[in-house]
Amino acid sequence: MKRHKILLVIGDGLGDRPVKELGNKTPLQVANTENIEGLRNSMIGLMDPVGPGVRPGSDTSHLAILGLDPYVYYNGRGIFEALGAGAILNKGDVAFRGNFATVDEDMVIKDRRAGRNLSEAEELVRELNEIGEIMGVKVKFYRGTEHRVAVVLSGEELGEHVSDTDPHEEGLKVRQSTSMSQDVKDSRTAKVVNELTKKVHEILRESELNRRRQERGLPPANIVLLRGASSYKSFPSLSSRTGLNGACVTATAVIRGICRALGLETSTPPGATGGINTDYLSKGREAARLLKEKDFVLMHIKATDAASHDGLAKEKVRALEGIDRAMGQVLNQVGEEMVIGLTGDHTTPVELREHAGDPVPLLIYTPEIIVSDQFSHFDEIQARKGSLRIRGLDLMNLLLNYSNRGQLFGE
């Protein structure tokens, strides 16, 4: 009985609803996905990533898909962003997601992203890392993509139940972080966050880099807005739960962070951007390379979600065709002797421009002889006729079963 390798392809925000611009078809319906259709020996169906009707973030859904109940294991995105940005976390560290932003002299937010393309981010992070410590708590900044940073507080007695300093809207003042519990750990942490925010503003306001930005008519990156505090505790690794050693190909920090938290190797190959301009074939080549070393490779493609959030139906179709080409690349290099899962982490209907709680189409291909579902095209409509109707938490068990790697429960 051969143990197969497993490729799991996640198109971020993959699923959709009928779109007017596409003649009331879904992007998957109109996409030309010949490599996927070539996988005839497949089951198809629908998956509720977290639960029926639940609108998941990419973080909670990826946890579920990788076998950890997000209602048990998810406590905010900060730690995953920090891990994704390269942080090494220890138990009790509290991490935040952050944005470089622009405030006026009254701390009112003028631009939540400081103009978005912040070429000085690297140097600004270096300047901020000279802070080193606030109230006896170690502070470390990590650069994310564009205007994004992650901030990690390390020390004794830190809490994660503190509010964001980011008011999530321009024209409002930077918020004071407050404790959301009776725990002294949280009130102390909120104080650290507020002191840190003050200090960050002092440094950035005086930064030579910002002076030069303003000379060029660019908004100064003179504050860091924090959100999503979460405290790190270690996660049960994928290998300890399933015996799989795994890797993940992604260009998205939070997915990289989740995969690292679960002990997967992560890789962002050249040309992978996390946007609609990503290099699909490069991702496919990297997934194929990793499948030689690993039992399990997660290939995450963000372009579908990016197109959806911008309401670009035709771009989403192109992104889906890109996913198909990436899969074709893997199949060319590796052959068909593996189990393949293809699904989304949630739907992001292009007309809605937001994550929805609709079920996502799911395909499981296996080289074993199985009862396959008859389908001519992989889309939301045909998926409804398939035999699979599962939750995200069930997916790993199915992949293990069809790759002959499932553990017997009982005797």
Add this chain to the structure above:
Amino acid sequence: MKRHKILLVIGDGLGDRPVKELGNKTPLQVANTENIEGLRNSMIGLMDPVGPGVRPGSDTSHLAILGLDPYVYYNGRGIFEALGAGAILNKGDVAFRGNFATVDEDMVIKDRRAGRNLSEAEELVRELNEIGEIMGVKVKFYRGTEHRVAVVLSGEELGEHVSDTDPHEEGLKVRQSTSMSQDVKDSRTAKVVNELTKKVHEILRESELNRRRQERGLPPANIVLLRGASSYKSFPSLSSRTGLNGACVTATAVIRGICRALGLETSTPPGATGGINTDYLSKGREAARLLKEKDFVLMHIKATDAASHDGLAKEKVRALEGIDRAMGQVLNQVGEEMVIGLTGDHTTPVELREHAGDPVPLLIYTPEIIVSDQFSHFDEIQARKGSLRIRGLDLMNLLLNYSNRGQLFGE
């Protein structure tokens, strides 16, 4: 509103995948099952006995099917084997499954089953029961089928987290049992097991019965290998949970044990063997007889699983046809005024020869007028088009509902 009786037919390892030898059809597809097809007023569909993709043992899946979550209630097979072999267990008793086996003078295993057909088992068990007590712990042996025994330890302060003495492979030495926790109960129990194993070897080595076996060129049954320690605590009975008084027709010790643990009467009629040579009509007659006395009868047939583990596709087809005849026998004797469930406890694909985590086909017949699923033959392919898509834990509720026995939840 008439309360119907319920017959639940479990074909062990019933489900399958397309089999080359059968022209890429499943055993159910090619089986002639006219009695089942006669049950037109049925719903069909798929059931995940424990969960999608989860590969269940017969023990965990039967617990689920009988309404107890195995993730809560399952703690090893030993107690069920012991109950199935006739043991009366008290809270805290620790039970093991065991094999009579053959070791050489270095305790290296030569035959894990001491030649398999052990005609002296009854007398050997009697000799071993003279041990009576080890380190203040009562020891009792129970004879199983062929080379199998169950061993029960009774006393204060016993633990179940102890390792097997059975290395599960020939050519290896008998293992020392060790504690798998920090609890002194477990280390004490491991010691008892090791002392017992020594004592068992001393007695069996000197047994006149083994001397005679060797004279006839047969391997001596000179050790008992132990595995699957589990501690007994009482289970919520089927009748307390559902109001059903029930019985089970089976020739398989572990199923008998599970049913006894849940308060069902158990019966093994003449000719029922647990193998492919079982007497199907005898089972049907016994189920029909019990349906006169009881609300609920589980008819378990092992032959399908036995054929699957041996990779015998045509034997599996014959076993399925046997199940159909057994059901025909019940219908002839009882009539059609009952609810019938027909499913498997898991799939055992004949080409795989092992339990798989695939969903199993399920049929629910009811004499009530319901929306029935259109089907012409009960098999894995048509089951996919049916309306049922449930977990094992849901099955009893469905049977109760369609027999007009469900309790109202709320008002």
